[in-house]
Structures are given as structure tokens and as C-alpha cells.
Amino acid sequence: MAGEPKNESAESEAYPKPRPEGEPPGVVKIRGLVEAKLADMFDRYVVNEQGNYVLGLDTARVFVVPTWLEDEQTVIRIFAITNLDVPVTAGLTSYLLAQNLEFVLGAFALDVDNGAVWFNHNLLGGFMAPEEFESSIAAVAQTANRFDNEIKDRFGGRLYVEGPNSAVPAPPSHGYL
Numbered sequence: 001m002a003g004e005p006k007n008e009s010a011e012s013e014a015y016p017k018p019r020p021e022g023e024p025p026g027v028v029k030i031r032g033l034v035e036a037k038l039a040d041m042f043d044r045y046v047v048n049e050q051g052n053y054v055l056g057l058d059t060a061r062v063f064v065v066p067t068w069l070e071d072e073q074t075v076i077r078i079f080a081i082t083n084l085d086v087p088v089t090a091g092l093t094s095y096l097l098a099q100n101l102e103f104v105l106g107a108f109a110l111d112v113d114n115g116a117v118w119f120n121h122n123l124l125g126g127f128m129a130p131e132e133f134e135s136s137i138a139a140v141a142q143t144a145n146r147f148d149n150e151i152k153d154r155f156g157g158r159l160y161v162e163g164p165n166s167a168v169p170a171p172p173s174h175g176y177l
Helices: 008-014 025-041 090-100 130-155
Strands: 053-057 060-068 074-084 107-111 116-124
Touching (some): 025 053, 025 060, 025 074, 025 130, 060 130, 074 130, 090 130
Antiparallel strands (some): 053 060, 074 116, 107 116
């Protein structure tokens, strides 16, 4: 909470920091910025086995994934998986593409093999402003919350997170991400 002194051991438990091996120095630097901003923005987040930051907002589970391109430019992927086991139909793909035309930030993506609908947005890590990062997380979470039930009702499948209480990340478990 704001204004209270931080307990070092409690903070390290609340914000574990596993790191994938072999990351370029630019990604390590971006991780520090991401962790500081997430700690300012949220009471709780987790870091999964792959080093992805995971947070829950309403019925959205948002993933923040620092990564790099071949030339070691850094990228921050921010995404929410809105639905799973959705039958892939022409109606679904048309709907997702039509919605994409309306978005200022982010876009829907479809994992055809798993019937999974994602909403994602990427940032160039080397040029990221803290306000841009915060706005991007908000846009991804709000869009996922806005559309997840509509997609389920119109096209079937299930929500990635079935209720607001389950959006807060649980300890890492095996499954779809």
C-alpha cells in the first residue's frame, strides 16, 4: 500500500523474479522497468515458469512478456487470452477482423489449433514510456473484459477466466499458457 514502508522479504515473495537464461542485456534492463511499473500499478502479480508476468484484472488474465528480436531489439508483448475451445468458423474470423478495424491499440488474434482468442498489443521496449506501458495494459485488459463474454455467447467455447475472482493469477500450473 502507498505510504507504508516496504518489507523486503514480503516484497520478494509478492514479486518473484524467475529469469529465462540467455536473455540479452536489453531485456534484463526492460524487466527491471516492467517490474518497477507493475509493482507501482498492482497489489499482486506473479511470474510464471517462463518469466512472463501475469496479472488479473476483472475477468482478464493479462500476460506481459519481455522478449527480443534477432537484432536484440527489445519488445514487450502484452496480451490476454479471452476465450478457449471456440469453434473456428467463418463467422468468428469475420467478427474478429471487423472488431480489429475499430481498435486504436491492439488487435484480436486467433490460435486456430486451440480455438483460442487472444487480444494483444506490442511495444518497442527501447522506446517505451511508463505511461504508454500503463495505457497498453489497461487497453488490453479492458478490451478482453469487454469482449470475452460476447465471444462466448455468440460463438461458443469458454472464457479463459470464468469469473473475476479467478482472474487473479493462481500459482503456475500446466495448461494453456
